[in-house]
Amino acid sequence: AQSVTQLDSQVPVFEEAPVELRCNYSSSVSVYLFWYVQYPNQGLQLLLKYLSGSTLVKGINGFEAEFNKSQTSFHLRKPSVHISDTAEYFCAVLRGDFGNEKLTFGTGTRLTIIP
């Protein structure tokens, strides 16, 4: 079985400062990796995904993430945050093989931007 760990449940950051949200995963097989964002009272929106190829992936709203296979990590970064980035961020993995096409989510990181 696979699992996802988001060590930071809450991250406060000043506006225009950089941010990194950490994600580590555990799986005995290859997985696909995702970051989703959930704004207050809304559904989940895909920020970015790693399927294969370049380990640095760019997503929407200026976010990027780096896949590190040796450290089994997929940390999310943004060089300069904005008030509108206040939301909950979920890291997720997906195996994709038959009967396992389901997302396994981390517990989420609440990002709060301080003006």
Added chain:
Amino acid sequence: DSGVTQTPKHLITATGQRVTLRCSPRSGDLSVYWYQQSLDQGLQFLIHYYNGEERAKGNILERFSAQQFPDLHSELNLSSLELGDSALYFCASSVLAGGVEQFFGPGTRLTVL
């Protein structure tokens, strides 16, 4: 807007009751997934249907059941409701069974009193 619709947006009911949540996938998507988001359990996979057939089951209680109809919309039925069933229920859809990119609906917030 992901293109996935869920109804109703909010549902308030009493313990012991039965409710039905509805999901319409994006046009052309054959897979529908149901997830539950609660304070206790976080985001958990419940069940996956592909083109009308059950594909995988997760942590879905026996009191819960789902189906996908020929027009590809799906319904999640929750019965003998308990206080602990209060949660946000999301539906997601993808084109293929592989579900590499899943598009989420806005969710149905269920409150059991």
